[in-house]
Amino acid sequence: MSPSAYRIAVFGGGGAHAPLETWARETGRRIALAGALLLCGGREGVMAAAAEGVRAAGGTSLGILPGKNREESPPNPHIDIPLFTGLGQGRNLVLALSADAAIAIGGGWGTLSEIALARKHGCPVVLLASWRLTDPNGKEPDDLIHAQTPKDAVAAALAAAEKRRQSQDRRKGK
Amino acid sequence: MSPSAYRIAVFGGGGAHAPLETWARETGRRIALAGALLLCGGREGVMAAAAEGVRAAGGTSLGILPGKNREESPPNPHIDIPLFTGLGQGRNLVLALSADAAIAIGGGWGTLSEIALARKHGCPVVLLASWRLTDPNGKEPDDLIHAQTPKDAVAAALAAAEKRRQSQDRRKGK
Amino acid sequence: MSPSAYRIAVFGGGGAHAPLETWARETGRRIALAGALLLCGGREGVMAAAAEGVRAAGGTSLGILPGKNREESPPNPHIDIPLFTGLGQGRNLVLALSADAAIAIGGGWGTLSEIALARKHGCPVVLLASWRLTDPNGKEPDDLIHAQTPKDAVAAALAAAEKRRQSQDRRKGK
Amino acid sequence: MSPSAYRIAVFGGGGAHAPLETWARETGRRIALAGALLLCGGREGVMAAAAEGVRAAGGTSLGILPGKNREESPPNPHIDIPLFTGLGQGRNLVLALSADAAIAIGGGWGTLSEIALARKHGCPVVLLASWRLTDPNGKEPDDLIHAQTPKDAVAAALAAAEKRRQSQDRRKGK
Numbered sequence: 021m022s023p024s025a026y027r028i029a030v031f032g033g034g035g036a037h038a039p040l041e042t043w044a045r046e047t048g049r050r051i052a053l054a055g056a057l058l059l060c061g062g063r064e065g066v067m068a069a070a071a072e073g074v075r076a077a078g079g080t081s082l083g084i085l086p087g088k089n090r091e092e093s094p095p096n097p098h099i100d101i102p103l104f105t106g107l108g109q110g111r112n113l114v115l116a117l118s119a120d121a122a123i124a125i126g127g128g129w130g131t132l133s134e135i136a137l138a139r140k141h142g143c144p145v146v147l148l149a150s151w152r153l154t155d156p157n158g159k160e161p162d163d164l165i166h167a168q169t170p171k172d173a174v175a176a177a178l179a180a181a182e183k184r185r186q187s188q189d190r191r192k193g194k
Numbered sequence: 195m196s197p198s199a200y201r202i203a204v205f206g207g208g209g210a211h212a213p214l215e216t217w218a219r220e221t222g223r224r225i226a227l228a229g230a231l232l233l234c235g236g237r238e239g240v241m242a243a244a245a246e247g248v249r250a251a252g253g254t255s256l257g258i259l260p261g262k263n264r265e266e267s268p269p270n271p272h273i274d275i276p277l278f279t280g281l282g283q284g285r286n287l288v289l290a291l292s293a294d295a296a297i298a299i300g301g302g303w304g305t306l307s308e309i310a311l312a313r314k315h316g317c318p319v320v321l322l323a324s325w326r327l328t329d330p331n332g333k334e335p336d337d338l339i340h341a342q343t344p345k346d347a348v349a350a351a352l353a354a355a356e357k358r359r360q361s362q363d364r365r366k367g368k
Numbered sequence: 369m370s371p372s373a374y375r376i377a378v379f380g381g382g383g384a385h386a387p388l389e390t391w392a393r394e395t396g397r398r399i400a401l402a403g404a405l406l407l408c409g410g411r412e413g414v415m416a417a418a419a420e421g422v423r424a425a426g427g428t429s430l431g432i433l434p435g436k437n438r439e440e441s442p443p444n445p446h447i448d449i450p451l452f453t454g455l456g457q458g459r460n461l462v463l464a465l466s467a468d469a470a471i472a473i474g475g476g477w478g479t480l481s482e483i484a485l486a487r488k489h490g491c492p493v494v495l496l497a498s499w500r501l502t503d504p505n506g507k508e509p510d511d512l513i514h515a516q517t518p519k520d521a522v523a524a525a526l527a528a529a530e531k532r533r534q535s536q537d538r539r540k541g542k
Numbered sequence: 543m544s545p546s547a548y549r550i551a552v553f554g555g556g557g558a559h560a561p562l563e564t565w566a567r568e569t570g571r572r573i574a575l576a577g578a579l580l581l582c583g584g585r586e587g588v589m590a591a592a593a594e595g596v597r598a599a600g601g602t603s604l605g606i607l608p609g610k611n612r613e614e615s616p617p618n619p620h621i622d623i624p625l626f627t628g629l630g631q632g633r634n635l636v637l638a639l640s641a642d643a644a645i646a647i648g649g650g651w652g653t654l655s656e657i658a659l660a661r662k663h664g665c666p667v668v669l670l671a672s673w674r675l676t677d678p679n680g681k682e683p684d685d686l687i688h689a690q691t692p693k694d695a696v697a698a699a700l701a702a703a704e705k706r707r708q709s710q711d712r713r714k715g716k
Contacts, residue, residue, distance in 0.1 A: 136307035
């Protein structure tokens with residue numbers, strides 16, 4: 021795993037239905053084929069399907085789990101590197117801060133908190149069959165990226181991650 | 195402060211404009227008049243206005259701050275009990291878990307993460323000039339409460355807090 | 369509760385034996401008589417005894433609990449304001465950062481982590497029948513305060529809290 | 543990186559002196575040669591030296607950083623996978639919970655909190671020129687492992703990690 025590989029998070033629920041899981045698997049596959057590392061919450065549903073797609077394509081996945089240990093938060097069987105946080109949904113912040121860009125697939129309240137924490141900290145978010153938001157001023161936030169397919173979502177996430185790194189490098193005067 | 199007093203959180207941004215602050219002040223005032231404790235993020239904007247309203251009405255406010263100390267996160271001058279977490283936006287989870295009910299006033303991405311974390315954990319949320327949400331199934335979540343005035347927001351939050359405590363007591367077989 | 373009241377934390381285990389609990393009760397009583405607010409982990413043993421002493425003296429106690437809710441982390445019956453963090457032992461950091469000074473009474477590994485996190489962030493720590501430490505250079509850390517009785521421990525904690533506030537005020541140019 | 547690879551944490555300070563860094567480098571090298579993954583806090587001193595040793599031996603290191611981003615917490619240049627937590631010293635809990643076993647090299651208060659949090663949660667800890675502890679009963683905790691050289695420390699950590707996994711597998715009825 022090269023240190024310069026992009027880290028792409030997939031946000032999504034633990035109890036997703038089959039079509040979303042198919043999309044998550046394809047999303048994971050494309051993240052791995054692009055040479056990026058998958059970050060996810062490490063549990064079932066969308067998270068497991070994304071990690072399964074990564075493994076099928078020979079990539080690496082990192083699962084950032086809510087519980088204190090394997091008994092409290094069993095990682096799904098496709099996770100390569102499980103990390104236990106003991107922080108519950110506080111682990112969503114670690115996902116949001118560690119990713120170069122994120123893709124939200126479907127999702128419930130936990131996923132919405134990940135989307136919000138990511139945007140709060142400048143992490144680009146691509147939405148795939150996920151929440152739609154209207155801010156207190158009655159506007160859709162113009163800094164969310166909408167995609168219609170896993171292929172488009174991964175392409176958009178990688179482009180956003182690249183743009184973000186370039187801007188970070190400029191700030192450091194590289 | 196009686197241990198049975200309700201704890202009502204006010205979620206909201208640090209850079210709110212004047213009309214929202216007027217509403218936040220009135221919200222805080224009504225929380226205090228009802229004998230409830232205010233929980234908030236302890237910073238400026240909506241948080242400071244809510245705490246100011248609480249103090250004007252002789253109540254007590256608790257500010258759960260993002261930073262490690264007073265230098266990193268100065269509490270606004272109306273906070274009675276400041277707590278420093280050093281968790282950044284991770285402190286939003288503490289607010290969401292500690293409140294019996296919450297009122298979101300306006301707000302940006304941080305506020306949205308608080309709304310999502312609260313709902314994830316069963317804390318009732320009243321929205322006042324705040325985000326509007328459409329879930330991945332295209333529906334507005336039916337477990338959010340909409341209010342048009344501070345008066346209605348506080349009444350709705352207190353009613354929801356009372357209902358939640360009764361349901362918790364029933365589960366404990368009281 | 370005046371905003372300028374000192375916040376004194378009591379660190380200690382959930383399964384303490386009777387003599388330590390007697391000391392914790394007396395420590396809590398003296399914290400309350402001094403007009404300070406008690407911060408503790410909110411659970412049983414030393415934490416419950418300290419809160420019991422506070423209540424007997426008409427003071428206020430705040431319990432910062434590890435679990436997500438009352439079912440997961442029942443506060444002991446003497447806590448006035450329970451806060452739920454969902455962070456497990458991560459809540460020890462909130463205690464260490466929020467206290468003006470801390471008193472460790474007995475304790476196991478959790479208490480030791482609280483002592484260490486407090487010292488890491490400049491919070492004075494008074495040890496009462498607690499851990500003894502020798503640093504990697506073979507020296508006892510000279511910034512720990514040793515006390516032999518609850519009376520001495522509370523006096524030392526209050527003196528250290530006052531000295532710390534004065535130094536913070538000087539830094540702010542007050 | 544095989545999912546079954548052991549995850550060995552190195553705890554240690556950011557401002558270590560040269561002899562400790564030599565030991566940390568050798569510790570990292572031996573962790574990598576054993577096919578294990580290094581977890582560390584991602585900063586300077588002992589953490590950087592351990593990661594440098596890992597890289598020299600062709601291994602993989604994961605840095606769990608205190609800050610929100612690269613600007614706030616620059617990872618040392620030898621880290622392969624940086625994760626940003628925004629939790630400050632709260633990230634010590636993630637290290638303690640995610641490691642199969644840990645080696646503490648020298649260290650200050652932050653390292654002591656890592657040792658305590660690891661032991662609180664059943665993670666074996668090997669001490670190498672680090673803290674010496676006497677519990678409130680006047681006894682040295684008998685569940686700490688003492689090593690005199692990096693070679694012995696890594697061998698002891700791997701043996702403890704293996705024993706712990708076997709015990710976890712037995713509990714799951716494998």
